[in-house]
Structure formats: structure tokens, C-alpha cells
Amino acid sequence: xxxxxxxxxxxxxxxxxxxxxxxxxxxxxxxxxxxxxxxxxxxxxxxxxxxxxxxxxxxxxxxxxxxxxxxxxxxxxxxxxxxxxxxxxxxxxxxxxxxxxxxxxxxxxxxxxxxxxxxxxxxxxxxxxxxxxxxxxxxxxxxxxxxxxxxxxxxxxxxxxxxxxxxxxxxxxxxxxxxxxxxxxxxxxxxxxxxxxxxxxxxxxxxxxxxxxxxxxxxxxxxxxxxxxxxxxxxxxxxxxxxxxxxxxxxxxxxxxxxxxxxxxxxxxxxxxxxxxxxxxxxxxxxxxxxxxxxxxxxxxxxxxx
Numbered sequence: 067x068x069x070x071x072x073x074x075x076x077x078x079x080x081x082x083x084x085x086x087x088x089x090x091x092x093x094x095x096x097x098x099x100x101x102x103x104x105x106x107x108x109x110x111x112x113x114x115x116x117x118x119x120x121x122x123x124x125x126x127x128x129x130x131x132x133x134x135x136x137x138x139x140x141x142x143x144x145x146x147x148x149x150x151x152x153x154x155x156x157x158x159x160x161x162x163x164x165x166x167x168x169x170x171x172x173x174x175x176x177x178x179x180x181x182x183x184x185x186x187x188x189x190x191x192x193x194x195x196x197x198x199x200x201x202x203x204x205x206x207x208x209x210x211x212x213x214x215x216x217x218x219x220x221x222x223x224x225x226x227x228x229x230x231x232x233x234x235x236x237x238x239x240x241x242x243x244x245x246x247x248x249x250x251x252x253x254x255x256x257x258x259x260x261x262x263x264x265x266x267x268x269x270x271x272x273x274x275x276x277x278x279x280x281x282x283x284x285x286x287x288x289x290x291x292x293x294x295x296x297x298x299x300x301x302x303x304x305x306x307x308x309x310x311x312x313x314x315x316x317x318x319x320x321x322x323x324x325x326x327x328x329x330x331x332x333x334x335x336x337x338x339x340x341x342x343x344x345x346x347x348x349x350x351x352x353x354x355x356x357x358x359x360x361x362x363x364x365x366x367x368x369x370x371x372x
Contacts, residue, residue, distance in 0.1 A: 090329020115296025146236025147259020160222025167330025
């Protein structure tokens with residue numbers, strides 16, 4: 067007797083849960099790889115692998131005669147891929163995976179702030195309250211960074227917040243390409259981002275060779291983690307995310323995206339054994355409260371990480 071197939075809505079929820087778990091785990095995996103490889107080289111390889119995974123699917127989805135908005139694509143690739151991953155990976159040199167995840171939790175509120183300031187969207191008092199709480203929560207995390215772990219941790223938190231700002235700007239830019247196939251646009255953006263990351267990655271490799279060290283050899287687990295970041299987190303996870311959207315609305319997706327920082331904190335603490343200060347926990351809770359208020363006061367928009 068064959069098993070009953072899962073309802074479409076349930077299957078989409080499970081796909082989305084798996085996707086958020088994968089993206090949440092990238093903080094921990096990146097933290098481990100940063101100890102082995104230079105941060106910008108790692109960013110380039112990750113984005114390139116993700117592009118190669120998405121490219122065949124985008125090729126078949128692209129309709130002949132469609133002219134992509136390449137000026138916007140290049141700008142999205144610069145801000146949402148190159149600058150985002152430069153700040154993200156540089157941050158992981160200085161902060162723990164769990165602390166980085168707490169700062170990244172403010173992305174929905176930053177996206178809302180960019181929409182208000184740049185796109186001139188109307189903001190209700192509750193929306194402003196949510197944004198203010200999220201920013202305040204990040205400042206609490208910052209204060210814990212400086213007192214508990216030194217100035218390098220504070221620098222790392224600022225770099226992660228810079229990545230958050232980049233993502234907010236990228237989300238606003240993405241609205242210019244809303245009329246195009248999302249998979250095709252994402253593949254074009256990651257491809258241009260990889261090209262923009264190539265010079266800084268090349269600089270790291272050349273510098274390492276001139277110093278006589280060369281690019282450090284990765285152990286087997288390092289190659290597995292690199293494959294996971296590139297092909298799974300930056301490639302296959304997007305396809306799963308895209309598939310889950312067929313039977314879920316934006317409000318449901320918005321709830322699930324809040325799992326990313328939670329998974330990031332849990333994997334950092336459980337897998338890497340990272341300590342988590344009381345201030346960091348308090349700041350993270352304030353950020354999540356602000357994000358919840360922000361999402362309740364506006365129509366959520368489903369935007370996924372690259």
C-alpha cells in the first residue's frame with residue numbers, strides 16, 4: 067500500500083523550513099571556513115559555485131527577447147553580493163557565528179527603513195516603533211561586543227551591520243527588476259557579483275603567494291563545508307525556496323525567515339561551543355520583537371538571501 071502524498075501546502079512548509087535551516091547554518095559553516103581560507107576568496111568561491119548551480123535552471127527559464135535591466139543587475143551584484151559578502155565574511159573574522167546571526171536578525175527592519183527613506187513608502191507609528199526597537203537591539207548587541215570581547219568584536223559587529231545595510235539597499239533595488247523571472251535575475255546578480263569579487267579574491271591569493279605561503283590547503287571537512295556553502299546554501303536552497311513559494315503567501319514566508327538568526331545562534335552555541343553574553347541575548351530578543359512589530363504593521367515581502 068503506497069503512502070499518502072503530502073498536501074502541497076505542507077510540502078511547501080517543509081521545504082521552507084529546510085531552506086531556513088540551511089541558511090541559518092551558514093554563519094557556523096562560514097566561521098569555521100574563515101579560519102582556513104581568506105575571507106574574500108571564500109566569498110568568491112561560494113558565489114561562483116552558487117551561480118554555476120543556478121545557471122542551467124535560469125538558462126531554460128530565460129525567454130528569448132527578454133532584455134534584462136543590466137544596469138540594475140550590476141548595481142544589485144555590487145551591493146547585494148560583492149559588498150554584502152565582503153562585509154559578511156570580514157565580520158566573521160572578528161565575531162562569533164551566534165553574534166553575527168543576532169545582528170543579521172535586523173535585516174527585515176533595515177529593509178523597511180530603506181523602503182521608507184529611499185522608496186518614500188509610508189510608515190505607520192507601529193512600523194517606526196518596530197524599526198527603532200530593532201536598531202536599539204543591535205546597539206545592545208554592539209555594547210556587549212565591546213565589553214565582553216574587545217574592540218575587534220565591536221568592529222566585527224559593525225561590519226555585519228554594514229552587510230545588513232547592503233541587504234536592505236539590495237532589496238529596494240530588487241523592486242526595479244520585479245517584472246522579470248526571479249530565478250533568472252538572481253542568477254544574473256550572483257554572476258555579476260562573482261565577477262566583482264574576483265579582483266579582491268585574486269589580490270588575496272597573489273599576496274599569499276608573494277608571502278611564500280600560498281592558499282592554505284583545505285582538509286576534507288573544509289571541502290565539504292565549501293561545497294555546502296556554494297552549491298547547497300547559495301544554489302540549491304534558492305531552488306527549494308522558489309518551489310515553496312508556489313503554495314505559501316508572503317506573510318507565511320516572513321514568519322519562517324525569522325528562523326534564520328535562531329538557527330544561526332543555536333548552531334554557533336551548540337556546534338562551535340560559543341559563549342553568548344546576557345547583553346547579546348537581550349539585544350537579540352529586542353531585535354526580534356522589533357522585527358515582529360515591523361512585519362505586523364506592513365505587508366511582508368518574501369526576499370531570500372543569496
